[in-house]
Amino acid sequence: MPFSTRVACFVLAASVAAVSLTPVQAAVRPPKLPYQITTLPNGLRVILSEDHSTPIVNVQLWYHVGSKNERPGRTGFAHLFEHMMFKGSKNMEPEAHTSIVSSIGGRANAYTTEDTTVFWQTFPAHYLPMVLWMEADRMATLRVEDESFRREREVVKEERRMRVENQPYGRLQEIILDHSFTVHPYKHPTIGSMADLEAASIEDVREFHRTFYVPENATLTIVGDFEPAQALQMVTQYFGRVPKAARPVPRDIPREPPMTQERRAVVEEAWPLPAVVVAYHITYDGHPDSYPLHITAKILSDGQSARIPRELIYNKRLALSAFGSGNLIEDPNLFYAVAIVQPGKTVKEAEAALIAEFEKLKTEGVTEQELQRAQNQFARDYMLSRETNEEKAMHLAHAAVIHNDITTADGEFDIFMNTKVSDVQRVARTYFNASNRIVLHIMPKGGTR
């Protein structure tokens, strides 16, 4: 890469980094997140992390249930259920949760992914007892009323219309997943289908709470300005008496069989410009190969000078936007690259250019400079994504729930920094093969406008 005189001079002035733009990362290892982890007798896992820098606390309750736990014909249910958790519990009126958190100047929300459902609130530190009380109440008891259920189902249908159906490219992920999976529930989007949402019943709601919203399927994380012994005592007081589940949490999720040959499809959507997708099945989050895959995503896609934007947008001008990313989650998912094709160019050209980038990773590998750059970007993301209490809690809970190993919340930093160029090439050769590839052409209905 040519170097400007100005910046080169400047870099020389800061001589250490100039000589070896390579091993800068060795110097800074960000401070580790402090934590303690315990499990209550009813199975609830509790993670506490003190941080007195701002007088606020974040509480996150992760339930290890997401859209991959849904039964056929009930897609979208985990997320619909998440909404029902705001509809009141034994001692709480419907929507009182949101209104109380708001009245204490806090923020509360929830989200559902393929693997988990997360309820969180950030609030002034002295309200910790109140928030724990409210979370415990809705774990122990749920108020289920037919009318509020029906209304909430309409809200979720509007959410789907807004996020998916009323957006150009809103169905992109849904289309990719549907063509890539045959039996694993990752085939379905978390938001679910309109027909399945319509079919959901109030008995489904009760059953879901009994099955999955039990202490042994939950991890409570508290980060911020509090005193741990006191916090643990409050947690025990409010959550300790939530009964154990009557039966074990089901974990019978079908495995996706390996592909044996490339799959291709052409679909039509009401989108303004054609899109090309090149996807490969990969491994799960936390597998040793997952770290080089994260690095690969950075090298391919983070910033204008990363490989895919540089080639497809800057050099060849084939695409209006183009990116690649690894969807590393609890069960094996996909690494995919997408290009929105520039008017005047063809989907074939864009497909060839995307595949060429994956092939280059296998044949030529990546350079030390690219790896170094990706590691610096990673160090930045690592630090900037652990600034707020909410972010810290998210990393701790993710390590405990998805990796079942809380030490990865910090340990991953060293794994990333120790990744070698040979690792990147090795995983490219493992996963980016034609027999493991899905290629989609998504064409505008009625031709390009």
Add this chain to the structure above:
Amino acid sequence: MRADRSRLPRIGPDPAFAFPEIVRHTLGNGLQVRTVEHTTVPVVTFVLLVDGGAAGDPRGREGLAAITADMVDEGTGGLTAIDVSDALARLGAVYDADVGADATTFMLMTLSRFAARGATLLADLVTRPALTEPDFSRVRQLRLDRLKQMKDLAPAVAERTFLRLMYGDHPYGHLAIGTADAVGATSRDEVEAFHRRTFRPRAATLVVAGAHTHAELLDIADRAFGAWPDEGGETPLPHAPIGNGARPGARIVIVPREGAAQSEMRIGHLAVARNTPSYHALLVMNAVLGGQFVSRVNMKLREEKGYTYGARTGFDWRRGIAPFYLQASVHTAATADAVRDSLAELDAIRGSRPASSEELELAKASLTRGYPRNFETAQQVARSVAQLALYGLPDTYFEEFVPTVHAVTVDEVSRVAQQYIDPARATTLVVGDHAAVSDPLGALGLGLPQVVPP
């Protein structure tokens, strides 16, 4: 111990809120610098506020300020666009540019140990961008393609149309990205001229927040930006004043979107400028009306009716008169009902159902107790301080916020509602399926819907 979940636990008093000290400096070239020590994480954030945004676009060149800001990281000195991106990546830096109506903001955040290099890179980019013809034509083409895509994006269509309905051909009447005609007509020379007259140290403020002392932060700023010459461009003319009583031609406007699953809805009118003395009362009023999840509008449209995933109200603040708006995307079949219910809520808070003291307390508690959450990161702190410069607010503003909000009374909330919220002069804009929504909207008694293209 017995677990009693039937009674809410008792809570102590609220702690006082303190904002970190802001120290002001002026460099030899006139650049205003404000430093803030923020030590929780070893990162440093630079926010450079340049006085001049989309409202500075010349007539017929709407989008010029935004192209100029976009061109800033496309090369400087001997660095090409790709080199710049690479240099940022090697510093582990995050960079972005944001073009508002009144100002353009550049942000660079990097690890503390790269602070000086990050500052120098930002200064090189902003003060000496390469602005080459090939980069310009590539950036312009991407923007033209994006403008084409935006026609299919209902919220973007609604934003653009709403501004046009509010402001007409006033400089605030367009989005920063501009229009396809104007962007297509823009030349590289115009970008260079815009840069020359707008990007000047005397018309800019640099905020530096990070894990260093004030003296170190100032030194980093001075080494990077001290040599930026003030080449005496023209002082931008203030915008023509715009009254807040203007009554638009049509009460109800439809942008047709065949087969749309939802109607993207905006209801609003011009209201008041950011520096109004009623600002805090307006915030409290808005928190009751539609500023949060538990506010009246969302409770009605989402929780009671199930028409939408969410509805809210707010002010799109500017130095000049800003619009008040209500926004939601609602189910097509419920569009007219949602408009009727929304207008009824705007009317109610002015008199028939004024904010109650319970609502007022909830709104104030939410605004004040939640205030420290806005300042957790160095970036949040730096951006907040830049807002002070943008609106000419005092450095004590953040510390005074909580007591000022607490002092707002029910009467003041009613007064600002009556003065600044007026459904009778509001325009309702619906981006949606014309065939499905036109008749029901026409039956609302707001006159015949006017149809405008996207």
